[in-house]
Amino acid sequence: MAQNFRMRFDAALAARQMRQGAARGVYLGAEHVLGLSNEVVPFDEAQLQHSGVASVDEPSLTGMVSYDTPYAVVQHERLDYRHAPGRTAKYLENSLNAARTDVAAIIAAEVRRAMR
DSSP states (O other), rough: OOOOOOOOOOHHHHHHHHHHHHHHHHHHHHHHHHHHHHSSOOOOSHHHHHTTTEEEETTTTTTEEEESSSTTHHHOOTHHHOOOOOOOSSSSHHHHHHHHHHHHHHHHHHHHTTTO
C-alpha cells in the first residue's frame, strides 16, 4: 500500500540553530583551553591565573582566551624566566596546541546537539 509523506524544512531555522550550536561549542572549547592553560600559567600570587577569561565573538565564530594583567604577554613570551615546577612560559600557546582535537570534538558535539 502506497504512503504519502510531506516534510517541511526550514533552512533558515536550521542555519540559526547550527550557528548557535557552533558558537556555544567555540565558547566551551575556549573554556577548555583556559582550564588547561590555568594549570601551567606562571603562578606567584595567582593574579595572572585569576585574570584569565574565555569569550566568543558570535558573528565571526571566533573564540578568545586572554589574560588581563600588565605582565601577561611578557610572562608568556619570555622563555628565559624561571617558573615554579609545572609552570611555564607559552602557557596559552601550548595549551591551545595540545587541545586542538578536543576543541574540535567539543564544537562538533555542540553542533550535533543543536541540530536535534
